[in-house]
Amino acid sequence: MKFGRKLALLGLAVALAAGAAARLKDQPATQEASVKELSAIALARQTTDKAGADSPLPLVVSDSGPEEVLTRIFAEIEANRLSNALQLTEGLLHQHPNYRLANLIKGDLLLARKQPIDTFGALNNAPADKVADLRAEAIARLAAYREKPPADFVPRYLLQMPPDQRFAIVVDTKRSRLYVYENDLKNGGRPRFVADYYVTQGKLGAEKLVEGDKKTPVGVYHVTANLPRQKLADLYGNGAFPLNYPNEWDKRQGRSGSGIWLHGTPSNTFARPPRASDGCVVLTNQDLDVVAKNLQVGLTPVIISNSVEWLSLDDWARERSELNKSIDAWRVDWESRDTDRYLKHYSPRFKAGKQSLDEFAEQKKQVNAGKEWIKLKIDNLSVFRNPGKEEVVVVTFDQDYRSNNLNNQMKKRQYWLREGGQWKIIYEGSA
């Protein structure tokens, strides 16, 4: 969608603004001149600053993260108001003294007062990898600030949240962004955008496959524990929330690895580069503290996507109702004790543990033969679409099974796959 193109433009703007601190993109031909101007301007400004040539800026920095201030800083740089930019940067550093990106910008702005600079991270022999990391962070943050999720669109993955689940987490690895959505029960459980945060992912990106590949998994997960700071090494910052990677689907796909957590940032830095972890999703400590309040162990989904797909509310409602209908048809057909109708809801590729569809069908036929009646109740249903090319949804619910000879309650998880236009169960088991 339109998201993408804007992002690219923005990236360019950042690179240019941050690089030359002059309006290079407007005047490519006079690049040299404009860079040279910088020193003259910087010098001139020193003399006129205090005299009030610059409109004074209030040093108000919000707590919502540095994106807003960074945006203002780069706008000032683009407009060649370098003193304003420096003032804002120093305000940001006052709030987050060990914010490396802000320190780099400060270094550039100060150096620009001394000599013309023509690149972001203009220090002689600056380690290129570290500068590139900070540039990437700047671009990610500025893009995210400009590109808030559209108000009337929702992430496709949050199809149905159970009533006792208050929030859902959606991570977009391409954007280095974590979105918090509220389960808006007053509006029929529609996801309502709450906030978004910058995150760090694996050094080698997303789509984890094997142990040690330094990638962040893509899929539907939930937090399985809440590890407080006291129990953790400094690397994890203010806290950690392990995820259930590899989940049933991952295992079925042969994916391996472990210890994928959502956690904070070590004390020696405010933020980490966009790609820096071994696969974990990392928030700044202040952001983790806020997000942590909304995390319910065993319940809050953390859905990690390469690139979040957004649906209009209409499309979202259609997809949700289609799935709910399929799930209900499965329930009704089970109650009917018509095993053939019931088995039509299962994919030929179905597997439950080592049990194939045939074995599963055989067993169901035997069981159903002894039934006079079956009552099946589904509660706390959640339906989350699995990010990725394959159309897979993760369905979880409390199953209350009653029959003439057996009653059973369990939490069940199914993976449904869209095959030939029909939603079919490809995995099921207890959750």
Add this chain to the structure above:
Amino acid sequence: MTSISLLQPRFKQIKTLRAMAIGLAIGFAVPAFADNLPDVQRLIKQGQYPQALEKVDAYLSSRPKDAQGRFLKGLIYTEMNKPADAIGVFTKLSEDYPELPEPYNNLAVLYAQQKQYDKARTALEMAIRTHPSYAIAYENLGDVYAKLASQAYDKALQLDNSNSATQNKLALIRDLITTSGKGNVKPQPAVAAAAPVAAKPAAAPSATIVAATPGAAAAPVAPATKPVAVVAAAPVATPTPTPAAPTPVPAKDAAGNEEVVAALNGWADAWSRKDMRAYLGAYASSFKTPKGKSRKAWEQERAQRIAGKSGKISVSVDTPQITIDGNTATAEFRQHYKATGLSSSTTKTLVFVRTGSKWLIKEENTR
């Protein structure tokens, strides 16, 4: 490459206003004390700080407000390596005479010595605020900005601090009077008009100076007697001008050497004269511009840094070693560069290529 980065370690000599000995400032003082301050200055010059302190205290006992005397006292403390006392004196002085840039500048020097660069920056910005054309404060401020930038970079990129420990020494101002004079004033037309220094009284220091505030020395309305001081103090090493036309005697090595040396000196000479035509003419069309800049961009940059530079430039070539290989000659030498606020000596290699009867520069490398 050729240009001297302003960030290179540079050890700016303390800019002593030697001309101070002429003692212009003394004219301000009430006659009875007239010879006290020169005595103090002489003692400072001789390094007899305790005696100088005694004398200046005596001088100040009867005129405690006197800016000149207090300024000298601050200098004496600085020389005696008593930064806290010196800071106290200059701070008080700047409070009593906020219009004087010198106390701010020297405060900045002291703060910078203690690595309190933020305080140094504030003080220098105050100095410039009072005197927008104050060149030394600018240079010092430039150094402080560079230092602050370097600190910020260290934090941003987790650099090891130890390798950036090149301590710039800021220039202490030895003289209270904010003077005009080409050396001390940044040529900045817009500002210069506003600055009180513009009107340069050709007359010798006259009665006009004996202003209402005797001690304060009426700083802004400075007499112009010692304008030369600052810059002139920087030794202007005359480059060895070897304008002798290259005698076209090819083949023989010795003759070839002479030609290359002549080309080398011609290049340095053109640079010193800020003769951009001659300077750029010394470079071959095949010259490898640094960082792959376009020739035009490079020429513009050179013009900005040479012709666009205020004050004198002096470039001299020291002990050139020439090796010639066919039509290529390599000259390795020490380059001594001096300009306002900056001097450097670097080992440089120029690779010349014979082009017609001339040796032109093909590559330029600094080590």
